[in-house]
Amino acid sequence: MTATCPVFIVLSDGDMRRALVKKLSALGYQPTPFVNGSDFVQSLSFLPAGVCIVDLDLPDMKGTAVLEDLLSTRRDIPLIMTSSTADMRTVVQVIKKGADDFIEQPFSDKILLATIEQACSLVPARAERHQEKIRAKNCL
Numbered sequence: 001m002t003a004t005c006p007v008f009i010v011l012s013d014g015d016m017r018r019a020l021v022k023k024l025s026a027l028g029y030q031p032t033p034f035v036n037g038s039d040f041v042q043s044l045s046f047l048p049a050g051v052c053i054v055d056l057d058l059p060d061m062k063g064t065a066v067l068e069d070l071l072s073t074r075r076d077i078p079l080i081m082t083s084s085t086a087d088m089r090t091v092v093q094v095i096k097k098g099a100d101d102f103i104e105q106p107f108s109d110k111i112l113l114a115t116i117e118q119a120c121s122l123v124p125a126r127a128e129r130h131q132e133k134i135r136a137k138n139c140l
Helices: 014-026 037-043 063-073 088-097 109-139
Strands: 006-010 030-034 051-055 079-083 101-104
Touching (some): 006 014, 006 037, 014 030, 014 109, 030 037, 037 051, 051 063, 051 109, 063 079, 063 088, 079 109, 088 101, 101 109
Parallel strands (some): 006 030, 051 079, 079 101
């Protein structure tokens, strides 16, 4: 288990968000909750590399807009999209837009943890590529 992997939780359901923070903290992860998408997007410039779980339907913006903002600035944060109402077509579109995975709510602990663990395994290589991109940009 990648217990030190930061996990950013952007879920509209407050009870689910709090339960997920509690569960992940107990397992050694570093969860950071966000109440809405705009708070998360505004924080991107100072967050460490980690994994993000984003609700497709947030109160202030669509999860796909969060995905687009994330991909335009931070390629070192794998994104897991989640929803209780998405159909197969929506799931395919989200994956095509760049989400790393999709889990349907309510999700089992086993599926959630396996998905997070898989996404955490992507972080080191992506963080290195992100740093190389920053170094190259600074050299130019």
